[in-house]
Amino acid sequence: MEIRNFLNLGLARAYGKMPAENCLEILQTKLTTFDLCSDDFIGITTDGASVMRKLGSYLSVIHQLCLAHGMQLAVLKILSRKETIL
Secondary structure (H helix, E strand, O other): OOOOOOOOOOOOOOOOOOOHHHHHHHHHHHHHOOOOOHHHOOEEEEOOOHHHHHHHHHOOOEEEEOHHHHHHHHHHHHHOOOOOOO
């Protein structure tokens, strides 16, 4: 098994109202502290809140709403797969 290195970027505190535009600005600021930008990523996972959906539309990455839901859909797809008998 290959062991990969993971980097935790931590959290950024949000004060007051948080429209998607402000969230995008905070995200970009947080990424720059690690010398990163949103173009360095291929995907982002968020919860299903409408502000997160809008944030995902601003980014040019794959946007997965709720990782747990994505995993559930994958498991259900495999479990419901019909076996082909030749």
